[in-house]
Structures are given as C-alpha cells and as structure tokens.
Amino acid sequence: MELAHRATILTPSLTLAIDSKAKAMKAEGIDVCSFGAGEPDCDTPEHIKAAAMASLDGGFTKYTPSSGIPELRQAISEKFHKDNGIDYKPNQIIVSNGAKHSCYNAVLAVCEPGDEVIIPAPYWLSYPEMVRLAGGEPVIVHTKQENDWKMTPEEFEGAMTPRTKMVIVNSPGNPTGSVYTKEELEALVEIAATEDIFILSDEIYEKLTYDGAEHVSIASLSKTAYDLTITINGFSKAYAMTGWRLGYLGAPEAIAKAIDAIQSHSTSNPCSFAQKGGLAALKGDQTAVEEMRQEFDVRRQYMVERLRAIDRVTVVEPKGAFYVLANISGFGLNSTEFAERLLTKHHVAVVPGVAFGDDRTIRLSYATGLDVIKKGLDRIDEFCKSF
Numbered sequence: 001m002e003l004a005h006r007a008t009i010l011t012p013s014l015t016l017a018i019d020s021k022a023k024a025m026k027a028e029g030i031d032v033c034s035f036g037a038g039e040p041d042c043d044t045p046e047h048i049k050a051a052a053m054a055s056l057d058g059g060f061t062k063y064t065p066s067s068g069i070p071e072l073r074q075a076i077s078e079k080f081h082k083d084n085g086i087d088y089k090p091n092q093i094i095v096s097n098g099a100k101h102s103c104y105n106a107v108l109a110v111c112e113p114g115d116e117v118i119i120p121a122p123y124w125l126s127y128p129e130m131v132r133l134a135g136g137e138p139v140i141v142h143t144k145q146e147n148d149w150k151m152t153p154e155e156f157e158g159a160m161t162p163r164t165k166m167v168i169v170n171s172p173g174n175p176t177g178s179v180y181t182k183e184e185l186e187a188l189v190e191i192a193a194t195e196d197i198f199i200l201s202d203e204i205y206e207k208l209t210y211d212g213a214e215h216v217s218i219a220s221l222s223k224t225a226y227d228l229t230i231t232i233n234g235f236s237k238a239y240a241m242t243g244w245r246l247g248y249l250g251a252p253e254a255i256a257k258a259i260d261a262i263q264s265h266s267t268s269n270p271c272s273f274a275q276k277g278g279l280a281a282l283k284g285d286q287t288a289v290e291e292m293r294q295e296f297d298v299r300r301q302y303m304v305e306r307l308r309a310i311d312r313v314t315v316v317e318p319k320g321a322f323y324v325l326a327n328i329s330g331f332g333l334n335s336t337e338f339a340e341r342l343l344t345k346h347h348v349a350v351v352p353g354v355a356f357g358d359d360r361t362i363r364l365s366y367a368t369g370l371d372v373i374k375k376g377l378d379r380i381d382e383f384c385k386s387f
C-alpha cells in the first residue's frame with residue numbers, strides 16, 4: 001500500500017508526544033505542572049453558550065451558506081471596520097471551522113506546487129505543514145532573540161526568491177509573544193509589494209496585548225497592503241471557544257471567492273449553532289475579554305520575573321498572546337532533552353522549541369492558574385540549579 005506523498009511528509013506533532021506523556025503521568029496520580037496549554041483556561045462566557053443553545057432549541061440545525069450565515073458575516077465586517085480599521089464587505093469574509101482552517105484555506109487558494117512561503121521562526125507549528133500539504137515549500141527565516149524574535153526587513157528580503165508567493169506574519173505571535181509595531185509592519189509590506197507577495201496575517205491573539213503594545217492589522221496600513229493581505233482571526237482565543245471550531249478571514253474579493261469554492265467542496269459550512277454563538281460573542285458584552293487579558297497579564301509578569309531570576313535562562317518579555325519563550329541553550333541540552341528531563345525528574349510539562357523551529361528554547365503557556373505557575377517555577381528553578 002502506498003500513501004500519497006503529501007501524507008508522508010508531515011511531521012507528527014512533537015507537542016502531542018510530551019503532552020501524552022504528561023497525561024499518562026497525571027493518570028498515574030503524579031502531580032504534574034503543565035505549561036503546555038494552547039488555549040485559555042476559562043470557560044466560554046455564558047451569553048455565548050446561551051445563544052448557541054437557544055439556536056439548537058429553535059431547530060437551527062441544518063446546512064448554512066458555505067461561507068457562513070449572512071448576519072455573522074455582517075457582524076464580522078463591522079468588527080473589522082471598528083476594531084481593525086479594515087473595510088471588508090460581507091462577501092469578502094469567509095467563516096470556517098477555526099482560524100487554523102481559515103489559514104489552510106488561504107494557503108490552498110494562493111499556493112501552487114513549487115511556490116515558496118516565507119515563515120519567520122519560531123513559528124506556529126502548523127504553518128509549514130499547511131504549506132507542504134498545498135505542495136508548496138516553507139522557507140524558514142530564523143529570527144533573532146535580540147530583535148525580540150521579529151523578522152527584520154533585511155531578513156525578509158534575503159529569503160525572497162523568484163518563487164516566493166507568500167509570507168506569514170503572526171502578531172501577536174505564538175510561541176514568541178512578540179507584537180510587531182506599525183512601522184515594522186510597514187517595512188515588511190514595502191518589501192512584499194516589490195514582488196506582489198501575498199501576506200497571510202494571523203491575528204488570532206489581537207485582543208491579548210500587554211504593556212501598552214498595540215495590535216496593528218496589516219491590511220489597514222495602505223491600499224497596497226490591503227490588496228496583498230489575507231486577514232485571519234477567530235473566536236478561540238479571545239472568547240475561550242477553542243472547542244467550537246469557529247474562525248474567519250477577510251480578503252480581497254477574488255481570493256475570498258476562491259476560498260469559498262474550496263470550502264464548499266471540502267467542509268461545506270462551519271457548524272450552524274456555533275455560528276450563532278460567534279454572533280453573540282461579537283455583538284455582546286466584551287468585558288470577559290478584558291478580564292481575561294488582565295488575569296493573563298498578572299501571570300505573564302510573574303512568570304517572566306521568575307524565569308529571569310534563573311541563571312542561564314534568558315527571556316524576551318512577551319507583549320502579547322499567552323506564552324513565554326525561554327532560551328535554555330545555556331544548559332547544553334537540546335530543547336527535547338531539556339523538556340523530557342524536566343518532565344520526568346521534576347514533573348513539569350513544557351513544549352520543546354524544536355516544534356517551533358528553534359531548538360534553543362522552550363515554550364511555557366501561562367493559560368493556567370497562578371498556583372500552578374508558582375509551583376511549576378519553583379520546580380524549574382530547582383531543575384536548573386541541578387546542572
């Protein structure tokens with residue numbers, strides 16, 4: 001039996017391996033402090049759940065238009081205008097089964113076999129695999145810690161070839177927590193514009209910024225930026241709705257139309273009643289979002305302070321999302337060895353940076369209670385002192 005080439009080139013998720021070991025240890029009754037979480041630790045706000053339940057009770061259980069129900073696309077159009085300063089008409093918006101699905105649809109719509117896609121590392125681990133699935137080639141740009149893990153215009157330009165089709169920008173970033181400034185984004189757009197390179201802007205963490213860092217949407221920068229950019233967003237992170245599988249994108253009309261066709265023949269529409277929940281999320285009270293952000297900020301500051309106090313660990317203070325990327329290269333182990341020993345000996349689960357294309361780092365999520373963070377950092381401190 002021979003599988004399709006595209007199915008054989010994917011890297012099995014490393015994060016899952018550590019995660020399943022941590023789960024197995026917990027099942028044995030071991031008290032594991034887990035910093036692996038890629039999702040908020042709070043529940044979806046009640047009014048969002050209530051809207052979905054009411055729609056189920058009301059029999060809203062059938063297929064919807066493939067790109068989403070009109071009232072949700074309208075609400076997203078208004079959201080883009082109000083929050084991001086981007087004018088996308090409802091027909092430029094496609095609602096999908098999560099922002100991950102939106103990213104994948106966008107890559108499929110734009111990339112042909114042989115096309116290159118520039119991805120700054122440390123990256124969200126699904127980007128290179130999506131590009132490979134589309135037959136494209138990920139071109140990894142290794143960003144520098146001293147540049148706050150952000151890709152410079154020179155690094156971007158240096159990675160470009162005549163085959164470059166797209167660049168992926170994720171700000172605020174996972175796993176780095178880095179937030180690009182308006183000027184930094186303008187410089188990247190200027191370079192992309194010289195060769196009409198598409199920009200996939202993953203803005204899923206836009207609501208989670210700290211220390212006055214401001215999220216800027218690339219498509220809002222200029223007409224040129226607007227024409228080149230596909231803006232990705234969703235409900236998972238801001239509204240603690242990861243299990244709902246609901247995300248969306250806005251794009252120039254021709255791209256949106258192509259993505260709608262792809263989606264209509266692959267997954268059809270996003271879940272009907274999840275869309276009603278999404279509508280309530282956008283239209284309803286936003287205080288839960290700000291409360292979550294403030295809670296994350298307290299944990300972020302604590303975690304950074306504790307990590308910085310450890311000899312040989314270096315950390316760029318993250319300005320967004322809910323992760324801290326710590327450089328552990330001073331211990332002479334690669335990231336997998338470090339994470340495995342930390343888990344086995346001290347019962348702390350972190351994600352090895354090799355999963356994000358950087359073997360010098362580990363990622364710690366602070367989407368977990370302050371008590372766990374405190375205990376876990378005591379253990380990490382102890383582990384690091386044992387070298």
Ligand SMILES: *Cc1c(COP(=O)(O)O)cnc(C)c1O
Nearest residue numbers: 098099100124174204234236247
């Ligand atoms: C979590 C995450 C997403 C996807 O979220 P969905 O649950 O698919 O909406 C997209 N991009 C990044 C960088 C993420 O961390």
